[in-house]
Amino acid sequence: MKKIDIFPFNSFLLPYIRHYNELQNEYIIENVYVHDKNPMVDKDLSYSCNGKRVGINAKSISDICKSSSDILVVINDNKYIEQDYMYKIFKKAIENDIKVLFYINKNDGIDDRIWELRKKYNGKLDIVYPKYLPNRLLSDKISLQTPVILVGGLIDEPDITELLLRLYIKFTEMNINTVVITKSLFNLNMNFYNINEIFERNNTENDKIISIKDFVKKIEIIEQPDLILIEAPDPFIEYNEWIGNGYGIKTYMLSKAVSPDSIAGVMPLELSTAKFVETVHNYLSRKYDAPLNGTHISNTIIDSLDAYESGKITYTHAEINLVNEYIEMEKSQSTIPISNVFDDGIQTIIEAIVNQLTE
């Protein structure tokens, strides 16, 4: 197996790192780096979400000089990291005989110095774009035959990816040929697709919806899956009348292109009452024409005072043990499964989805 290092770590990569060995069998994660003065240095990666231990401590990127890995995976999903800084990291890695895979959205520009570096060290620096299959299929005339499960949440949080990957792993164990469409750029040996590019295009909403239709239909033709799991591109719904939180516009467009058959959702801790879950279910059923078949309760707490003041959704991560306390209080009162996927809750959600799809 080839050894890989990952940089720069952020909490949204945590689910991929946690499950990487279950998602593929060609690579093994050796080191995960953050920048030198990042507070994550020497801490277990789970600290980023105050969650369950992963068993890998973050390292300072300066340590790349000591790495014996084959590949450094660099993910360009943070607009506050300048490419000049990335360039220096690439150079260090290449000089240490480590190949660099630079994952970047197609519409994001790449600095000339990085292109020059790529030219200079032929084969040591690859630019990797998300897996996308452009094609015009007239899919508005050819409908999708495969059931689609939409996985999302009320806020943009890493546990959505955790739920997505756990569903994928479970369905795969059940010998269900499952295709995944995700938001993440990281895709080394995982065969996951990505529709970021469509949303970033400067064309009409109508054209974007058609492109998504074509894209998913093409995947269906190529992969012939039994099931398609799609990570919602933005939070399902607005936070309240004043804080749109994206208004779920992208997810709504997605649902117009690919009508979901079932929804699995992540709910922040303090909103996870049975009554609220039912309300969200009713809302989603109307908006997306599909039921909420199961929820994972995350340990996130929305800073409602900050939301009121700033109009933005920010959150913190509570102690993980509180999740089960909340679930115990609420689950008996809810008709929709409320569970914690970190504690075998995925099985309950899977059963509810299967029941829905076989109805």
Add this chain to the structure above:
Amino acid sequence: MIILNTPIVEIFKTINSHYIYDGVRCEIVEINKSSYDYLFNVLRNGEKFDELKLPNELYKLHEAGYLQTSSPIKTIEHPYTKFLPTFLNRKIKSITLQVTQKCNFRCKYCIYSEEINKSQRSHSNNSMSLDTAMKSIDFLSNHSIDLKEVGIGFYGGEPLLEFELIKKIVAYAKEVFIGKQLLFSMTTNGSLLNKEIIKFLKENDFNLMISLDGPKDVNDKNRVFSNGSGTFDSVINNIKLIAELYPTYANELSISMVMDPSNDFDCFNSIQFDLKDIDINYINAAIVDFDYDDESMLYYSDDFTWKIQYHEFLGFMSYWGRIEDKETSLLTKPSLDSNINNFKKFKTASPLLSQDSPSGPCVPGLTRLFADYKGNLFPCERVSESSESMKIGDINNGFDITRANRLLNVSKLSEEICKKCWAFRFCNQCAKKADDGSKILSANKRIEHCLVSKISAYHEVENYIIMNEVHTFYPEQVRNSKQEVFE
């Protein structure tokens, strides 16, 4: 204090109608004049509130759960109490560094002057060491793991007396916060700005707030150099220098103004004309702060009071689209914006809960954490650094959660009064109002401020009611053109 058996409501009268704000249901209800008169006698003249002999309309409202005389609140506890350690450990938004206590000004109302505000620190020559500054930056980094955006503020004394230190701090912070949006801000008296400093501030996109109290005669009455000479010319020349060097950056400047309300409001307001060449968009005008001064009393002149109210009125007219924005006062704009922003309260406020907390106190340290030159931590820069009860920790030992919790739940001091207060959801009393300089927070001190807070709440509700009476959907021209179409 005797708490009478009166309904937890407040009454309002406009030229069009009569209303109650029900402090338990947290709703505004329109009532008829006779109901208003009945409640007026109960609330203002101390007449008995007999639940069995209410006028018909009020009887029906009472039956529907309004006009309750007892509070549903069993315990006063802030909803963040349980998660306070988590929030303070992982989600601190910004830190303001007191880079120095030195100041080249000796403003006559300064909260740090030796003569007034004796429960605050005084002017000194103390400055923050680079080591303390770096530890403070690390402290913010270690306590903001859940945020993508953090802020660092520079405060004094006059922070630009330590410009070299500020440059080092900025360079260090940029290394520490790679991958996060980093916002710098500074409050300065503006007298030390020069080409080099302005270039640095511009390049690092500092949010710059310059203190200026108005035109020369008003400003120089209070804002003076340590030798007693006026500061206006120096500051205004430097503002012009910014505009000359970086016109776009100059348009983003904010002005911080301290108003002594014994003056005519027009004195302050005329600053807009002095700054007409620079497109200043924001003036933070505040009244002289005597919170920590038991001896000084504020005097409001008539020409201050009616004129500021008139400009607030113009602000509302502008909001309704009846006059142009440029005709309104920049001094009253922030409070108007905040007032309008607060209107969401009326739609989002839940009825009182069995465990609840008045709206006043912030979560100490979460949004405006302040580190003094020694690295002691306070909820913000506006509290007394000499007060033990306001200190919530230090950069070496971390937060003192017990103290922070005490500030968060300061309303426990006045629990029984708060429970029955109609303005529970509008209270603006932060923990500072209960600080009498001793080691523990004072209930009496807090209760002393209740009247001011209730008056403010009254105006907020009154404004909301009036706003809702005004037809805002279509400006006059549109209505006229619609009429023409139908004719």
